[in-house]
Amino acid sequence: MEQIDMKNKITTCILMLCYTCTVWAQTQKATIEIVDTTEGLPLIGAHVCLISASGEKHYYSSDAEGKVIIPLKEKMQCTVSYTGFKTKEFFLEEEQSIKIKMKPDLLMLDQVVKTASVEPESVDQSIYRIGIISHDVLEKQGVQNVRDALRFQPNINLVEDGVLGTQIIMQGLEGQHVKFLIDGMPIIGRQDGNIDLSQIDMSQVDHIEIIEGPMSVVYGSNALAGTINIITKENKYYKWSGTASTYAESVGQLNANMSVQGNKGKSKYGISGGYRYFNGYDLDKSDRRMDWNPKNQINADAYYGINLSGWDTKFGIRVSREDLLFKGNYLQPYRAIDTEFITDRITYSGQFNKKFNEKSTLSGMVSYNTYTRTSQEYTVKEDLNTKEKRDAYNVDEFTTLNARISYGHQFTDRLKWQVGYELTDETGKGGKVDENSGLIENSIWTDVKLNITDQLVFQPGMRLIHHNIYDTPLIYSAHLKWNNEDGWGSRLSFGKGFRAPSIKELYMDFVDSNHKIFGNKDLLPETSYNLTFTVNKTVNIMDHSVLKFDATGFFNHLDNIIETVASDTGEFYYQNISQKRTQGGTFSVNYNHNNRFKMNAGVNLTGISYDLYNTSDFQYRYSIDFVGMLSYFWPKVDLSMQLDYKYTDKRVQLMAGADENNPIEGVTEAYNMLNYSATKNLKNKRFSLTAGVKNILDVKQVANTTQSGAHGSGSNMLIAWGRTYFVSFKFNLNKI
Structure with a gap:
């Protein structure tokens, strides 16, 4: 009888040990510290994207110390991005602790754009010349509507009307030749051929992408200028x-x-x-x-x-x-x-x-x-x-x-x-x-x-x-x-x-x-x-x-x-x-x-x-x-x-x-x-x-x-x- 009890105790201990090991394995964590390479300051709110072998994506963000603690079960592809810095890509493994030094992207070539492409791509990869008004610039200028955002853009002029609102001229052509989109979907409500730019609120806008030149193949009418x-x-x-x-x-x-x-x-x-x-x-x-x-x-x-x-x-x-x-x-x-x-x-x-x-x-x-x-x-x-x-x-x-x-x-x-x-x-x-x-x-x-x-x-x-x-x-x-x-x-x-x-x-x-x-x-x-x-x-x-x-x-x-x-x-x-x-x-x-x-x-x-x-x-x-x-x-x-x-x-x-x-x-x-x-x-x-x-x-x-x-x-x-x-x-x- 005592021999049976001893066997039960040993079995129980083994099961508990296995369970503990399993839990420990499942809760292994990797730590990423993200800093500015110039002065070593932490980058708060840096974006981290993990892609598993099956293609599933997981998203994280760095804290006030620039750190991200990630539970990992397998080796995963990792992408770290932060506005104004070059994107980093590498593989992250369990229990790994890594310090990422982000280099400034002085020309914003790594900025991802969505216009005129099935998949998002970087500005540098795009066949089009795409100008970007970043979220950072919009915040600094105190922009409240699209009129404010475009006022200081080259090759764009604005015309004010007391009733029709703000209208645009691009490449010397009026607003009926400019395509306006929100997340790729056209904006309607043109008065005298123009969208009133002062009516488009900017509080939920991340950035604005501007392409000068012909886009009629991709977007049809109103996309000449x-x-x-x-x-x-x-x-x-x-x-x-x-x-x-x-x-x-x-x-x-x-x-x-x-x-x-x-x-x-x-x-x-x-x-x-x-x-x-x-x-x-x-x-x-x-x-x-x-x-x-x-x-x-x-x-x-x-x-x-x-x-x-x-x-x-x-x-x-x-x-x-x-x-x-x-x-x-x-x-x-x-x-x-x-x-x-x-x-x-x-x-x-x-x-x-x-x-x-x-x-x-x-x-x-x-x-x-x-x-x-x-x-x-x-x-x-x-x-x-x-x-x-x-x-x-x-x-x-x-x-x-x-x-x-x-x-x-x-x-x-x-x-x-x-x-x-x-x-x-x-x-x-x-x-x-x-x-x-x-x-x-x-x-x-x-x-x-x-x-x-x-x-x-x-x-x-x-x-x-x-x-x-x-x-x-x-x-x-x-x-x-x-x-x-x-x-x-x-x-x-x-x-x-x-x-x-x-x-x-x-x-x-x-x-x-x-x-x-x-x-x-x-x-x-x-x-x-x-x-x-x-x-x-x-x-x-x-x-x-x-x-x-x-x-x-x-x-x-x-x-x-x-x-x-x-x-x-x-x-x-x-x-x-x-x-x-x-x-x-x-x-x-x-x-x-x-x-x-x-x-x-x-x-x-x-x-x-x-x-x-x-x-x-x-x-x-x-x-x-x-x-x-x-x-x-x-x-x-x-x-x-x-x-x-x-x-x-x-x-x-x-x-x-x-x-x-x-x-x-x-x-x-x-x-x-x-x-x-x-x-x-x-x-x-x-x-x-x-x-x-x-x-x-x-x-x-x-x-x-x-x-x-x-x-x-x-x-x-x-x-x-x-x-x-x-x-x-x-x-x-x-x-x-």
Whole structure:
């Protein structure tokens, strides 16, 4: 009996020992310490991605000491990344303790971009010249909307309108030739062909990717001058994270935003919301009408994603409402007529990505957008506080269904292929739309990326389009990229573009106190050609400094371009004019010393010419712009300072008029813009405080004769609301 008990005890001890060993084996941990190679300071919030032998990914983030403790059961591939530093890749084993010294990525060549590719790739690998406005820059500048983000970008100019908002000009072409995307999905709601950039909130934006030049093969219409892709934040590295921020500007602007994001198992989720208030600003205090109309805006969005059997899916909704009040002048003592404009945007989206193996990837996305603009007139009573609704009420509603699927396959190390299908279905209805209308476009596109040598890459592509109204030509493009080990590089792009008239250009009549623009059912589609080239040289100065020179050039030729034309009654309507050409270039110098001191300077030349009456007589009107930036980062106290400057030259524009022998010439005078900001991070980046001065030179408006046409009757053009002071406070909370 005792012998049996002894055997039981021995068996029990052995089982307990085995269990203990198993638990110990399962809880073996590896430690990674991540520091800056220059001063050995810990990098807080560095991203660590582990990939198992089966391809499963696990995400981690470094703590206040720059450390990551990871439970490991097997040897895994490890990738460490941090904004502004070169990515490190290595294999991590059980019980390993390793110190990673991150080197500054002075040219941001390791920055991952998503535009125009089935799979994310680095800036250096992309066939396109992609400019990036990083999250770090957006934070330092106190950016609140896309208008603020693009204001100091080279080769981009902004035009302000009291009702239509902020509009863009790129390569001398207006906003209808620029594609705007959020996470690869198109933004709708163009007024007079332009997206109002001030309506796009930046609180949940990670970075912005900008491609100048032809992208019509990949993105179709509106992608001739370039493509701007706004990439939103997504939490992969924390169990949950939260942010809360406030912003105040002395002009009377107050913003507040909150967000929460999390990860649990194979699921990810997030929700955010924000409110923006602007009290309006007026240069002439003698009347009620304001140059910058008061408005408030509410934004909210949510997403949920899950990875099932390698299918990475994400579903989301984004909602915004802007309420703008246009105050009318006194019609008689103590009486006026005001107009309220309410703009509602709702976007439902879904996307997926499936990597079958190391060489094949399938991705797709679908979005359904609704854009509603409501206008209501009110009679303001004698007390100036009581309002009464008038009969003047209008609702215009536009919807867009966009579905896109693409497949990419790498045949060899030198040959990659992409093919895709895209559907765009637009509808419009309302009081200002001439009739219920719809435009449907089906497209198939493909491109081939061929690494001819280690230094030379060639990518041709084409797009076949079927439009429900118009015949469409074959769209094609060719891209060439070359670089060598001596720091020289160049890119050359040529593409043919096509743009069908929009619903608003065909059917909508836009009339208010500032605008009289009428649609035209007889419009023809635009066709175009674009040539863009870039040459750059990188010079490494010792170990921690780099100097980069960039020279770019572009040429655009457009046939049947759609413009607003003045009639003999003073009204404006859309019409095809013969031809338009733009040409120019940019030369820039960028210096970066160890991500501490940065300096950018660039000069941009843009020439615009119209052949309004098919005479083949192109006379270019040129303008020269200058941009500059200085920034300094003091790592020991985590303080950064930045100064931004831009000179916008005088611009001359021709417009067709009722008299074919006497075109209308508009001139906008030159102006300067200068901003300063400083950002201080506190408590291991838990809190951040940004303060600064915008428009230090106090520019408000410039002399202008262009707006005496379709967009108003004033002799001055609004630029900004003068010198203002701002402060922003942000709270970050992350749980690893």
